[in-house]
């Protein structure tokens with residue numbers, strides 16, 4: 262009796278081991294499936310981008326057709342201007358919106374706002390570009406950094422609203438009550454206790470938002486447009502890395518293709534860096550608490 | 552005996568959430584330097600009652616209050632009464648220690664001052680040291696004031712929260728089961744601290760621990776289903792209760 266019983270148990274545990282093993286293989290396979298394309302893209306972009314990624318690439322203007330060399334210095338600066346512009350508008354709206362939704366977000370206004378923010382995050386970026394084209398570019402009769410930055414800020418702020426709301430909601434209610442119980446006015450509790458405590462996570466959201474807009478091409482195509490020269494002012498067409506990559510990539514010239522790859526490598530590295538910093542920040546914050 | 556100054560006078564206070572009435576017409580007077588213990592089975596409205604007194608109750612959705620609660624003859628619920636000002640006069644220590652995360656020990660104690668705009672460094676530093684000493688925590692933390700408040704043990708965190716409350720110098724402090732999340736040694740320390748503090752502050756403490764109520768309080772209020780069943784000198788409530796219900800609760804027949 263005992264023998265039968267234990268051999269039955271053995272069989273059972275053997276079956277379990279097989280199933281466990283199979284599950285593990287499947288899960289590892291799934292993980293691999295996610296990583297392989299990433300590695301392929303990385304390797305390919307690095308291999309294609311390295312040849313043209315020299316000092317001149319960072320310091321010179323694009324060279325005229327037919328001449329070799331030249332760089333994307335103007336696009337680099339243009340991108341910087343556009344992203345800073347978009348961020349400067351996007352951060353305050355995003356953070357304020359997130360604070361509002363998390364701390365006061367109960368009534369009808371909040372419901373409507375949450376709904377629109379959700380919708381806005383899923384609007385295709387080209388639609389945002391088109392909108393700014395009709396609202397800003399057409400009336401002012403010029404492509405400009407204003408238009409481009411505005412388009413980027415519209416893409417950024419809903420994302421920042423959502424991440425800010427989410428991280429503020431993670432701060433427990435009893436912390437807010439502890440602040441109120443000290444006779445601190447509500448808005449000061451929100452700013453000096455709730456928001457201040459969440460700075461690392463809010464920053465992470467902002468960095469991820471920047472990484473998102475840094476690579477956007479579609480909304481810039483007919484807002485900032487592009488330019489082969491140094492940027493002069495904000496009310497002029499503004500070159501940017503993604504648009505420059507786009508126009509070089511669809512050109513028929515081998516030399517420009519190489520530059521497009523170098524630009525792609527640069528863009529990818531920057532976005533990668535932003536993501537990395539954002540995650541490190543979050544990680545440090547998490548391990549800092551107990 | 553000279554009648555001590557009347558600090559809190561609660562008259563027919565009702566409170567609840569939505570259609571549920573949790574506090575059902577409580578009236579009680581609390582005098583200067585009284586140490587009042589609120590006892591009663593859990594769910595009988597002790598916390599709700601306490602939170603009415605520093606106007607924290609209204610922070611919960613659907614909360615309502617009716618009746619009167621006067622602090623030094625000022626009705627806390629009269630039109631125009633400022634909850635922010637009331638809360639700076641009636642401090643609160645919560646059941647679960649809740650130091651502000653990502654703030655140092657020092658900043659936690661200073662928060663009530665600095666966030667409300669009192670920034671003079673030497674003054675704030677003096678207050679922090681004084682309150683940490685009062686809360687019997689100074690010796691343990693004086694060399695690591697910059698460490699996060701959350702790095703302390705549970706008992707230390709609770710004493711930190713008491714120091715934080717003392718820093719705004721309220722004449723009344725409410726404590727909602729301040730030791731129920733702590734080990735016996737930390738509990739003993741906090742009880743000792745409370746008996747020290749009562750010399751200068753009026754304290755109302757909710758406790759589910761009847762030995763605690765008997766040990767530290769001089770008045771005891773017994774709550775049952777949102778009503779105040781009995782309120783009197785602790786020695787009398789525990790030895791010769793007037794009400795049958797009080798007796799049953801104290802002798803452990805329910806709750």
Ligand SMILES: Nc1ncnc2c1ncn2[C@@H]1O[C@H](COP(=O)(O)OP(=O)(O)O)[C@@H](O)[C@H]1O
Pocket residue numbers: 568571573592593594595596597598599600611612
């Ligand atoms: N936010 C709320 N909404 C509705 N009912 C609540 C809420 N909070 C507490 N209650 C109810 O109020 C009653 C009293 O709670 P409480 O004052 O915390 O009692 P005690 O502190 O004596 O244990 C409980 O029955 C509880 O279910």
Ligand SMILES: [Mg+2]
Pocket residue numbers: 597598599727
């Ligand atoms: Mg309670």
